[in-house]
Amino acid sequence: MPTSNLQTNADAADSPARGDVRIDAREPKLHGPVVRHIAEFPAAGRSRDEAVVRLQNIGLKFTSYHDSHPSLKRALLNLVLRRSAPATNKTFWALQGIDLTIRQGERVALVGTNGAGKSTLLKVIARIYEPTVGRLTTRGRIAPMIEMGAGFHPELTGRRNIQLNGALMGMSRAEMTAREPAIWDWTGLAEFADLPLKYYSSGMFQRLAFAIATEVEPEILLVDESLNAGDASFVDKAKRRILDVFDKAKAVIVVSHDLGIVSELCTRTVWLDHGRIVADGPTPEILDRYVRAVTGG
Numbered sequence: 382m383p384t385s386n387l388q389t390n391a392d393a394a395d396s397p398a399r400g401d402v403r404i405d406a407r408e409p410k411l412h413g414p415v416v417r418h419i420a421e422f423p424a425a426g427r428s429r430d431e432a433v434v435r436l437q438n439i440g441l442k443f444t445s446y447h448d449s450h451p452s453l454k455r456a457l458l459n460l461v462l463r464r465s466a467p468a469t470n471k472t473f474w475a476l477q478g479i480d481l482t483i484r485q486g487e488r489v490a491l492v493g494t495n496g497a498g499k500s501t502l503l504k505v506i507a508r509i510y511e512p513t514v515g516r517l518t519t520r521g522r523i524a525p526m527i528e529m530g531a532g533f534h535p536e537l538t539g540r541r542n543i544q545l546n547g548a549l550m551g552m553s554r555a556e557m558t559a560r561e562p563a564i565w566d567w568t569g570l571a572e573f574a575d576l577p578l579k580y581y582s583s584g585m586f587q588r589l590a591f592a593i594a595t596e597v598e599p600e601i602l603l604v605d606e607s608l609n610a611g612d613a614s615f616v617d618k619a620k621r622r623i624l625d626v627f628d629k630a631k632a633v634i635v636v637s638h639d640l641g642i643v644s645e646l647c648t649r650t651v652w653l654d655h656g657r658i659v660a661d662g663p664t665p666e667i668l669d670r671y672v673r674a675v676t677g678g
Contacts, residue, residue, distance in 0.1 A: 433632045439479035439515035444472045476656045490647035498656040499636045521600020535579035605636045
């Protein structure tokens, strides 16, 4: 059975190794220029009506390269059963024709069924994936809380990982040292500060990641299911902390299957299906349409 790995570099070599999956920027099928770089808005004075994220006709294509050298057993079976060999690769569009503008101060949720492209779109905004076609422009520091633990080192202590994550987000050592007490106070994990991260539970791990991402006051906060991590007490604290971020006019984009959280925290909702935007508007209206669609009501 073929296996695959993921590469996020669209400019990888034209002859990928067996089993690799990469973002393929060749032969785009969508309209619009192939993305060569991701631009940023100029850092001029801002108003709450200014866009902090703008996606124009974004498309993202994955190509899956399967093992092109089948075993002798498989070749003999194909011959006896007179069946053709499986295709060595296939492509599919994870996102298509995404046009979206998010303005400063907006609380935006991305909803949709599994495989709709919500987390993939969040990763495009976070610059983890480079779009195959279209243009992405952003303004300000982005803090992606997408794959919890990305940028963390399990052998380092919690304290050292705070410094490491701060450096990855452009913060100086002195800045992160000054913010450490507030991080430990919020997480309630001060007694574990000098314990290697590999001994943290998943809940402790996610709490620390959440605290770091929100303590550095990002311009754009990307949250993928992180509000569902931990016990009820943590979820309640996380909501209050997110609201504090909102009050500071930082744009927040949330992916969550918890429609209660979406309804409570987000004023605008974007509904995705099969990599396309189905609807975009006020949260109550879009959630009502989405629920009726998925439940058949």
